[in-house]
Amino acid sequence: MAGSISGCPADRRVWVATGADSLQVEGAVALVHSLFSSSRDVGCLSVRVHTEPDLVDRIQPALNHAATSAAANGTSRADGLDVLAVGISPDEVPLARGRPPQVVFNFLRFYLGDLLPEADKVLWTDADTLVQRDVGELYHSSLVDDGDTGIAAVPRGPAFSLSKLLPPQLYSRLAASVPTFDDVQMFNAGVSLLNTQYWRKLQLRQEAEGLIGLLRSANAATFRGMSTVESSQLPLNLLFRQRRVEPIDDTWNVSFFEWPPTLMDVLLMRRTKDHWAVLREAALIHWNGEVNKKPWLVVETDIAMADTHRMTKLRQMQELWCPHYPPCLSTSPPPPSLAKQWPCPLVCRAHLDKDQPPLTRSSFVSVPASFLPLLMLVVLVLMAVRPLVRLGRVLMVVTPLKGGRRRAAAPTE
Structure with missing residues (x-):
């Protein structure tokens, strides 16, 4: 399943990379299924799932089944697909030596230029994402003939600047420690197209290592409110603080968990676009946030204690994510030996009706019942x-x- 792709012109090849520790591998399998099921040319997809070395033998058969079962349902051929599990040790990611596996795969994006020397650009997407549109559209329409741009990503709104997100003391430490520091309008690093040729030419990996070392020495590598052990968002945004970032349409990084309404939204009953409609139309859905909110990690207490709002989100998970997780599919179930290692997650097996209203919600802003008091x-x-x-x-x-x-x-x- 791995290696060169026969019959695919070099200029049509699409490189996609992700990283998954033991808590993210189920997400990576569903991601691979969604990549191949939404692609119009599966023969030109090259997908690399970087993981812990002792997980490779377990993951590779699941990736093979996910890719072939997805491609077989389309019009493209399902043989000769290029999807590979790659074992990564901390020695290959020097920034993560002596740190938890999550840090290894969080910082892996800084090393893609070295890990994939044959690729001129690579689409990085976190393992907790799901693709609903052909990534070839994004890949071939971004960073086109632009040797002066190192990254393309979805920009965040005005509220997402360093000065507004970081505690004042941390912001002051950064201003004092980072050369040519300025307030940065941030982008989301979870889905980004990297010009790896540009990274190699300007030695950005080495610059990132120095920058992260600086952040650690200033005690600015982590801060309250982060969902990861150590931030890759902060150094990547700082790395491009004085470089051009090509904007990507925000449909390519839609958060599954909508931002809560403001007080004025609620008091004025301000109309907003239904988030369920946004999710169904999204090119890519991102389950970013707390670990226990990932579909494959839902447990019985999450369902038993769910209020109306949470139950709606669980049902949306079931409808969006489960059709891309092969162990749960009756149309293309894995062989028995594979099914034992990859059971169908609870959220895909549970009966989530509970007399709740239908998935389509009112166009008015809603507030979870627990927030009303x-x-x-x-x-x-x-x-x-x-x-x-x-x-x-x-x-x-x-x-x-x-x-x-x-x-x-x-x-x-």
Whole structure:
């Protein structure tokens, strides 16, 4: 299954890479199935799943089955597919020596230029993603004949700048430690197209190693609110703080977990686009966030304790992710020996009706029921504070006027 691709012109080849430790391998298998099921030319896909060395023999048969079962359902041929599990040790990712496996595969993206020397550009996508559109569209339309751009990624909104995301003390340490530091409008590194030719030419991997060493010495490599042991988002964004980042349409990195509505959204019943519709139309869905929110890691208590909002998200997981996990498919089940090693996850087997409303939600902003008491408290506090603020403003105006009259009258006494 691995090696060169016969019959695919070199300029049509699509390189895709991901990394998965023992907690992410199920996600990687579903990702591979989604890549091949959505591709219009599976014969030109070259997929590399980097993982722990002792997991390679277990993962490779599952990747083979995922790719062939997906391709066989399409119009393209299903033989000779190029999908390979690659064992990566910490020695091959010097930045991660002596650190947990998650750090190895989080920092792996900085080494793609060395790991895939035959590729001029590589699409990196986290293992907790699912592809719903042909990645060849993105691959061949981005970083085209542009030797001066090292990365293409989905930009984040105005709220995602370093000065707004980082605690003030950490931001100050960065400003004092990083040369030519400036506030950075961040992009999401979970899905990014890397110009590996550019990285090799400018030795960006070496520069990234120096930058991460600087962040660690300044105690700025991790901060509250992160979902990973050590951030790769921060150094990658800083690496391109004075370099061009080609923007990618945000449909290529849609978070499964929508941002909670603001207080004004709720009070004004502000209309927003239904997130379920956004997910169904997305080119790529990203289960970024806490580890226990991944579809393959859902446990019985997650279902038993789910409120209406959470139950809806679990049902959306079931509808979106499960059709791409081969052990759960009746149309192309894995052989018995493979099925024993890769059981169907609970979220794909559970009956999630529970008399809940249908998946399609109202176009109005909704709030989880557990948030309502807190929301009502905030509203009451604001209602109580507003008259006091107005009274304070009146007193600030009246008091100087009274004092002024006394001072003016004193000379005539």
